[in-house]
Amino acid sequence: MSKIRRMLVANRGEIALRVMRTAREMGIETIAVYSEADRESPHVRFADESFLLGPPPSNQSYLLGSDIIQICLDNQIDAIHPGYGFLSENAAFARAVEAAGITFVGPSGDSMDMMGDKLSAKQAVKEFGVPLVPGLDEAIEDVSYAKQVAEQIGFPVLVKASAGGGGKGMRIVESVDEFESQMERAVSEAQNAFGNGAVFIEKFVRKPRHIEIQVLADSHGNAVHLFERECSIQRRHQKVVEEAPSAVLTPELRKQMGEAAVAVCKACNYKNAGTVEFLLDADHNFYFLEMNTRLQVEHPVTEMITGVDLVKEQIRVAEGEALPFKQEDLEIRGHSIELRVYAEDPTNNFLPDIGKLHVYSRPQGAGVRVDDGFEQGMDVPIYYDPMIAKLVVHAEDREAAMQKMIRAIDEYQIVGLETTLGFGRYVMEHDAFRSGNFDTHFVNAHFSPENLDRPLNEDEAQIAAMIADIALNGDLGTKVYAQNPHVRGSVSAWRINRKR
Structure with missing residues (x-):
């Protein structure tokens, strides 16, 4: 393999910008692709070159793998970084990129296929002694037999889609009487969501x-783990708050889980960056869940505690270089x-609240990192994931990190739409989170809408918006809001109420 000179980032927003920044530091020219909705996005302006893919819907733009490959062939682009989402775990796309003579900055299509299906992943890692949740590690074909297995391991059990993710095709079965009906629903949902109705069962933990566990592996037989990330604060089975390290792992358990993650790499002949996900029960037993064969959204917390630029290492591995460090x-x-x-x-209920960022001001200071792809005045489009930014802090210990996060949330100014900033502050101040005594049911167990300060009424929201904008832009801010009588306040709203 040779050095990458020109790299296309097949993604958008904050992850496209984050990858391009590291590439530029490495002397690599960056190429952006974009949809019509992202024509003015920062990642497009940052890149050395950019190419329009098509209309806003993903299947008419960011998912057009053959068009992206053709852009590379027509413009002497020698590598593609997929980011996360979109085509990042599409094995066929990875193979097509390599077949076209273009370097794919990620794992092989074979590794993606093996880890992309939960059942094949379980079979692969079982041979390496990686702990699995008790259950049936094959697709259910005989419902009667599956019911017997469920009774043996004990209810409740979890029916899960083999090709699933994000909570789709997943059903909790509390008793034998509802086993068949819940399984039928899981199969139907899995078929509709993934085109694959295969399901299996696990003990519900x-x-x-x-x-x-973050892992890195090269083509020279080296593989390391970069410790763990705690990702238990979730809504709708999707993460909202992540931290590193976990508040509950002992050095011994961390070592065991890290070694298990490296074994998963070996099980699928993995190369590049990836993440091995585990379930940890109340007795600190851990079980393999799945492997994400890409860069994770939450990779910055690992970078902050290790000092390792994961994108840089992704590129180096794709160029054929060996990892520059060992586990020790x-x-x-x-x-x-x-x-x-x-x-x-x-x-x-955490429903998307799409709109214009009338005021957008990032927090600053030592140990504060904001990865985003938006600027003040931009619209958050309805076509993609509604994440505006990743607010990341780093401090000498967990207590200091929580306090720094609270300060950064208070400093973050977003007016024009509702955000999860207020929820983030609530988490940071909650006794369960601060003590480390929480699990994936945190939102259901501890959070309800009234836990946040009451929203501002219409007049108060406009005043808050004007104050914030004037602070940033001077008296001209009043003209902006005179023309936008329905502007809502987000951070300013709950901050003003909290300080009363």
């Missing part, structure tokens, strides 16, 4: 924690927390 060279330095700042309303 009560009070589980979601712990994942890596150590945890301090504590890092990430809050995903979504355009969602926590007081309305």
